[in-house]
Amino acid sequence: MDKVRVIIAGPRGRMGKEAVKLVFHEEKFELVSVLDHKHDQKMLHEIDDFQLYENIPVYSNVEECLQKSNADVFVDLTTPEVGYLHTKTALQYGIRPVVGTTGFTQEQLIELKQLAEEKNIGCIIAPNFAIGAVLMMKFSQLAAKYFKDVEIIEMHHDQKLDAPSGTAVKTAEMISLSREKKQQGHPNESESITGARGANFDGMHIHSVRLPGLIAHQQVLFGADGQSLTIRHDSYNRSSFMSGVKLSIETVLAINTLVYGLENIID
Numbered sequence: 001m002d003k004v005r006v007i008i009a010g011p012r013g014r015m016g017k018e019a020v021k022l023v024f025h026e027e028k029f030e031l032v033s034v035l036d037h038k039h040d041q042k043m044l045h046e047i048d049d050f051q052l053y054e055n056i057p058v059y060s061n062v063e064e065c066l067q068k069s070n071a072d073v074f075v076d077l078t079t080p081e082v083g084y085l086h087t088k089t090a091l092q093y094g095i096r097p098v099v100g101t102t103g104f105t106q107e108q109l110i111e112l113k114q115l116a117e118e119k120n121i122g123c124i125i126a127p128n129f130a131i132g133a134v135l136m137m138k139f140s141q142l143a144a145k146y147f148k149d150v151e152i153i154e155m156h157h158d159q160k161l162d163a164p165s166g167t168a169v170k171t172a173e174m175i176s177l178s179r180e181k182k183q184q185g186h187p188n189e190s191e192s193i194t195g196a197r198g199a200n201f202d203g204m205h206i207h208s209v210r211l212p213g214l215i216a217h218q219q220v221l222f223g224a225d226g227q228s229l230t231i232r233h234d235s236y237n238r239s240s241f242m243s244g245v246k247l248s249i250e251t252v253l254a255i256n257t258l259v260y261g262l263e264n265i266i267d
């Protein structure tokens with residue numbers, strides 16, 4: 001069977017480095033090129049065992065990268081604005097995106113879904129590739145059927161650009177599907193310091209913590225009369241995300257629409 005030809009955008013990043021290792025070493029995949037706006041082969045020296053990757057072409061322009069790489073799948077692990085443009089361009093070229101980059105707006109997701117359907121190709125946008133995080137979201141959706149009072153606390157390293165995290169937004173969206181509508185907190189509550197109650201999503205609150213030393217952590221706290229339920233997930237390293245990246249690369253070849261969230265492709 002032919003190997004799946006994969007491009008990785010953002011290869012020097014915290015996630016990109018792990019994804020380069022995964023794709024390079026996975027026998028069913030071939031790393032055909034990387035997309036790095038700094039376009040310097042030496043930049044790959046930032047990756048462990050960089051000598052292995054010395055012959056992998058590095059492009060700085062997304063169109064040139066897509067035109068020359070003859071790829072099947074485009075993996076994006078960059079920044080919200082860039083990731084959106086890359087995903088759109090990959091779809092326009094008929095190359096299937098697997099996107100871990102977070103921070104896309106609802107409008108962007110809708111536009112990308114329409115484009116994937118127009119092109120009749122798969123696209124996976126996964127706010128969190130870790131199986132445990134996906135289960136946390138699913139368990140939270142189930143719990144919200146019984147507990148309508150919930151607050152989400154997401155905690156990440158202090159280099160993260162987007163807030164709330166993509167995982168927190170996805171969790172809130174999934175909870176909204178099963179939770180009875182409610183504006184939480186006291187009807188007359190007010191903030192003496194702006195932001196004290198966090199972001200308000202559909203009446204539930206999301207709090208974003210940023211600290212050095214953290215990787216990716218989230219607690220979903222449910223409260224009711226005389227009881228509480230806490231659902232928590234922790235990623236202690238970025239390899240925790242790689243089995244989801246692998247599954248997404250395999251799955252995106254077999255679908256012809258945009259799937260938002262790994263919960264839609266795992267059983």
Ligand SMILES: NC(=O)C1=CN([C@@H]2O[C@H](COP(=O)(O)OP(=O)(O)OC[C@H]3O[C@@H](n4cnc5c(N)ncnc54)[C@H](OP(=O)(O)O)[C@@H]3O)[C@@H](O)[C@H]2O)C=CC1
Pocket residue numbers: 009010011012013014015016035036037038077078079080082099100101102103126127128129130162166241
């Ligand atoms: N779905 C999931 O499971 C996970 C998703 N993420 C998300 O993945 C994204 C990346 O996270 P992380 O690796 O921590 O971030 P990093 O900042 O470590 O990596 C991003 C990389 O993208 C590079 N980059 C920026 N612009 C471009 C461009 N135009 N072309 C190519 N590369 C570019 C950056 O280079 P430079 O720094 O030189 O500008 C950097 O190397 C974030 O959106 C994050 O939220 C993170 C973890 C898990």
Ligand SMILES: O=C(O)C1=N[C@H](C(=O)O)C[C@H](O)C1
Pocket residue numbers: 102127128129156157160161164165166167168215216217
């Ligand atoms: O930036 C990160 O690190 C992470 N980003 C994703 C998110 O925004 O949810 C996934 C994970 O939480 C790590």
